[in-house]
Amino acid sequence: MQDPLTSLPLLFSFRQLVAGDGFLAGVRMNGRALLEIERVDDREEAWISGVAPVGIAGGGNDRGVAYVEFRKSWTEVLFDLAAEANSIDDFRAKCEVFLGSTEDRMTELWRGAVEVVRSGRYEDPALETGDADRQVRFEVVDLSHLGTGGNEVDSSPVLAA
Numbered sequence: 001m002q003d004p005l006t007s008l009p010l011l012f013s014f015r016q017l018v019a020g021d022g023f024l025a026g027v028r029m030n031g032r033a034l035l036e037i038e039r040v041d042d043r044e045e046a047w048i049s050g051v052a053p054v055g056i057a058g059g060g061n062d063r064g065v066a067y068v069e070f071r072k073s074w075t076e077v078l079f080d081l082a083a084e085a086n087s088i089d090d091f092r093a094k095c096e097v098f099l100g101s102t103e104d105r106m107t108e109l110w111r112g113a114v115e116v117v118r119s120g121r122y123e124d125p126a127l128e129t130g131d132a133d134r135q136v137r138f139e140v141v142d143l144s145h146l147g148t149g150g151n152e153v154d155s156s157p158v159l160a161a
Contacts, residue, residue, distance in 0.1 A: 008035040008122070009113040009160035010048065011130045016075055017143070020082035020091050027078055029053075029099055029138040032160070033070060034110050035063055050074070051110040052136040053101045067157055092140040099138040110160075117161045130158035 010033045018025045032051040037044055046066035050056040056077060058069025077098055085091035114132040116122050 006037045007109065007113045007116075008124070008127075009033075009051075009110045009117060009132060010035055011132070011134060011158040011160045012071075012155070013158075014071065014074055014155055016078055018078050018082045018091070020085050020088070022144075023085075023088040023091065024143045025082070025088060025091055026141040026143045027095060027099075027138065028141070029074075029136075030134060031099075031136055031138075032110055033157075034106065034113060035066065035157075037063075049106065051102070051106045053099050054103045054106055055098070055101060071155060088140075088142045088144065095138065095140050114160050117159060124159055127157060127159035129161045132160035 011030065012033055013030050014028070016027045018027055031053060033048050034051055036047050036049070038047065039045075043061070045059060045061060046063040047057060047059040048063070048066045048070040050070070050073075053074075056070065056073040058066050058071070058073050060066045060069055078095070081094040081098060082091055085094055117129075118132075
């Protein structure tokens with residue numbers, strides 16, 4: 001089982017406005033990530049890796065920096081997909097592949113970390129607790145014909161339990 005002080009299961013909710021060739025899209029996602037704290041040369045480093053979706057990560061000297069870098073990694077992938085897409089439908093299809101991606105090993109590590117939190121062996125007053133059974137979801141919405149209001153983002157991480 002994971003060391004409760006070094007592996008934390010996170011839930012995240014991101015929204016991003018993405019412009020492509022002839023389209024404007026809004027992407028919303030509720031996903032999962034794993035925060036890992038490592039000791040490197042007598043200092044701590046934090047890394048957040050995507051569980052759903054996989055293939056994105058962010059790191060830094062603390063978990064706040066790691067979270068910002070993780071968010072940037074997610075956003076950069078969306079921008080790359082938009083640059084490659086020739087329509088909103090093509091972008092949506094590319095997002096389905098990326099945003100729907102998982103890997104069994106990462107899912108198992110995340111679930112093990114959730115069990116540590118659920119057992120009461122780890123608490124973190126700095127993180128709000130959320131339902132680890134919350135469904136991973138994403139949505140790509142065509143905003144090409146809409147105004148730009150309603151793009152507020154609450155991107156605080158939530159501890160999965």
